Amino acid sequence: MRTPAELAALYRSQGRKVTPQRQCIFRVLHGDETHPSAEVVYESARREMETISLKTVYQTLHELAELGEIAVLDVGTGSIRFDPNVDTVHHHLVCRSCGRVRDLVADFSGLELPDGAGHGFEVGAPEVVFRGRCPACIADADGDQRRKQHQQVNFDPQISTNHQRRGALCPS
Amino acid sequence: MRTPAELAALYRSQGRKVTPQRQCIFRVLHGDETHPSAEVVYESARREMETISLKTVYQTLHELAELGEIAVLDVGTGSIRFDPNVDTVHHHLVCRSCGRVRDLVADFSGLELPDGAGHGFEVGAPEVVFRGRCPACIADADGDQRRKQHQQVNFDPQISTNHQRRGALCPS
DNA sequence: TGTCAGGTAACAATCATTGTGTGTTAGCCT
DNA sequence: AGGCTAACACACAATGATTGTTACCTGACA
Numbered sequence: 582m583r584t585p586a587e588l589a590a591l592y593r594s595q596g597r598k599v600t601p602q603r604q605c606i607f608r609v610l611h612g613d614e615t616h617p618s619a620e621v622v623y624e625s626a627r628r629e630m631e632t633i634s635l636k637t638v639y640q641t642l643h644e645l646a647e648l649g650e651i652a653v654l655d656v657g658t659g660s661i662r663f664d665p666n667v668d669t670v671h672h673h674l675v676c677r678s679c680g681r682v683r684d685l686v687a688d689f690s691g692l693e694l695p696d697g698a699g700h701g702f703e704v705g706a707p708e709v710v711f712r713g714r715c716p717a718c719i720a721d722a723d724g725d726q727r728r729k730q731h732q733q734v735n736f737d738p739q740i741s742t743n744h745q746r747r748g749a750l751c752p753s
Numbered sequence: 754m755r756t757p758a759e760l761a762a763l764y765r766s767q768g769r770k771v772t773p774q775r776q777c778i779f780r781v782l783h784g785d786e787t788h789p790s791a792e793v794v795y796e797s798a799r800r801e802m803e804t805i806s807l808k809t810v811y812q813t814l815h816e817l818a819e820l821g822e823i824a825v826l827d828v829g830t831g832s833i834r835f836d837p838n839v840d841t842v843h844h845h846l847v848c849r850s851c852g853r854v855r856d857l858v859a860d861f862s863g864l865e866l867p868d869g870a871g872h873g874f875e876v877g878a879p880e881v882v883f884r885g886r887c888p889a890c891i892a893d894a895d896g897d898q899r900r901k902q903h904q905q906v907n908f909d910p911q912i913s914t915n916h917q918r919r920g921a922l923c924p925s
Numbered sequence: 926t927g928t929c930a931g932g933t934a935a936c937a938a939t940c941a942t943t944g945t946g947t948g949t950t951a952g953c954c955t
Numbered sequence: 956a957g958g959c960t961a962a963c964a965c966a967c968a969a970t971g972a973t974t975g976t977t978a979c980c981t982g983a984c985a
Contacts (some may be wrong), residue, residue: 598951619942634965639942655829660941674874675921683874687867694883695859702846702855704885711866715963770932770982791973806934832972845979 582650582665585611591648605630606641610651610665616673616682618660656682657708672708674716685711754810754822754837757783763820777802778813782823782837788845788854790832810817843879848887857883 583591585607603720609625610617617625624636631719642663646650654671658680672685692707755763757779761771780790781797789797795810814835815824828845830852839922844857864879 593952596952600951600963602964609962614870632965636943636966637964640964655830657827674872676874682871684873685866685870687870689864692861692864692881694857698859699856699883700846700855700857701888701891702848702883702885703891704883706848708882708884709864711871711874711876711878711883712880713874716873719873721874726838765983767930768983772932772982774933792971804934808935808974809933812932897931 582645582667583735588650591650592704595648596642602626602630602637603634603641605633610645610663612667614684616654616662616664616684618662622663622720640725654682658682670706673710674715675710675712676718677712678714678718681715681717683715685709754782754817754841760817760822763822767820769816773851774798774802774809775813777805777811782817782835784828785837786856787835788834788856789827790834792832794835822838825853830854842878845882846887847882848890849884850890853889855887864872882892 582588583720587606588607592599592603605626606628609622610638614627615621619635619639619642621716623633623635625657626638644651646653646663649667650665652664652667654664654673656662658673658675662682665686666684667687670688672689672726674683674685683742687709687710689707692709694702694704694707730744754760757776760779761767761776764771764775772846774863777798779793781794782803787793791807791811792805792861794814795805795807798805798810814823815825817821818835821839821911825838826836826845828834828847834854836856837854840860841856844859846855846857846860859881861879861881864881864885866874866876
């Protein structure tokens with residue numbers, strides 16, 4: 582993703598307005614590698630600008646996605662994630678326990694749809710997801726208390742409890 | 754997934770009750786290759802048993818998932834899908850336009866986490882998703898009307914309209 | 926057949942996300 | 956600088972998917 586200044590220029594060149602709220606979101610996203618959900622972006626943005634609304638955050642994120650500046654990601658953790666890294670082809674590691682997502686930079690270009698297996702679909706490049714446990718969750722493999730603690734920092738709360746989608750549990 | 758009769762026996766052997774509602778759901782799922790959502794299972798079940806509730810359907814589906822008889826699948830189409838095919842290792846083809854999901858039986862066992870790329874995650878087998886357009890959506894590439902028609906048959910309605918999650922749009 | 930653990934269903938809640946309406950403003954023109 | 960106007964931002968409330976709660980009901984076994 583580009584720098585906030587480049588994004589501002591891009592917005593202007595497209596006839597879109599460069600509002601303080603948007604600039605704030607640009608700054609928040611820039612350099613973020615944690616694949617934040619909209620809610621998390623909202624929290625960060627509010628730290629700089631208390632009056633910004635969640636709706637504005639959603640809108641701006643979807644705009645950036647349309648412009649191709651960020652990628653939208655749904656890995657079954659209950660909320661959509663936004664990925665500012667669109668310059669490198671990559672896949673994802675997903676923690677089943679806390680929902681954390683990390684980039685996986687690997688070349689799976691050998692992966693192709695076998696002849697006859699495509700059922701007539703026209704498809705693009707495949708997405709690969711490795712599900713498992715992140716280092717933090719391995720470390721506190723015992724307790725629930727501590728897991729909650731590190732979840733509340735930056736990720737989807739309480740995966741696999743109430744009102745939360747289960748992750749995509751393909752036969753694993 | 755097993756036959757309805759086998760499932761009934763399994764339930765009994767586990768001390769679970771074999772109710773008419775559950776049997777109805779077993780029948781609906783058996784042989785279904787369309788990766789139905791809970792809503793779709795509910796519709797089908799209601800055709801046989803008008804009084805069954807959506808809640809019961811969700812409960813039974815999650816039970817079957819716990820027992821390992823079906824797999825839960827979230828491919829970003831807005832609702833969870835249930836996959837009765839747990840006997841064959843497979844991946845998925847997802848239509849970006851209508852949300853249809855098809856099994857992709859292919860051996861991607863060569864796919865491994867490169868050394869050093871795992872960031873300390875402990876992971877299992879990867880999931881591979883190919884996104885694109887299904888034959889039906891290619892056929893009516895023009896109209897919206899007809900697309901709606903074939904969506905309403907058996908899949909998530911109106912992907913990419915209101916209240917619907919966007920699919921996982923990894924850089925494609 | 927009676928008992929009872931466990932299943933059902935009506936109801937309402939919850940979360941993530943988005944539509945609506947109204948006041949505000951960025952960007953441009955003069 | 957001042958004004959215009961489409962585009963924005965925000966408060967509010969709705970929506971779809973999913974699940975908790977509670978009170979009633981029923982299958983399975985004695």
